[in-house]
Amino acid sequence: TRAAMEWSQQFDSYCERTDLTYWSEPVNAVTNAAFLLAAFIMWRRLRGENLPIATLLVVILTAIGIGSYLFHTHATVWAVTADVVPLGLFILLYLIAVGLHFLRWPLRAALVLTAAFARRLWRARTGPRPGGC
DSSP states (O other), X not given: OHHHHHHTOBOOOSTTOOSSSTTSSHHHHHTTHHHHHHHHHHHHHHTTOOOHHXXXXXXXXXXXXXXXXXXXXXXXXXXXXXXXXXXXXXXXXHHHHIIIIISOOOHHHHHHHHHHHHHHHHXXXXXXXXXXX
């Protein structure tokens, strides 16, 4: 179907990628292991702790490493989704954690902060974009 074709469509719309082959971005692909290493280190540090937001951040960090690797090797619509969705979720959950744990705000205030940021981010995403490298 047309929707499935678009989902698997490859693209080369940014400067690091030189072509559409699998290893066109070897440095970007391989350095995603750093996300996985950081997630592993934090998972070990969190063992036995009852810190649900921190645990969820570690899970999302793992997804960032995997998703970014997939994007920088496959360069498809589905792979860019696997790259940017975990990044967005991490940012939003981190903002909630900042509101709750660093600023010591009530949950409602932390959610309002995060929603305001998400709204601003969404507006920036849908606005005009500079072209080229």
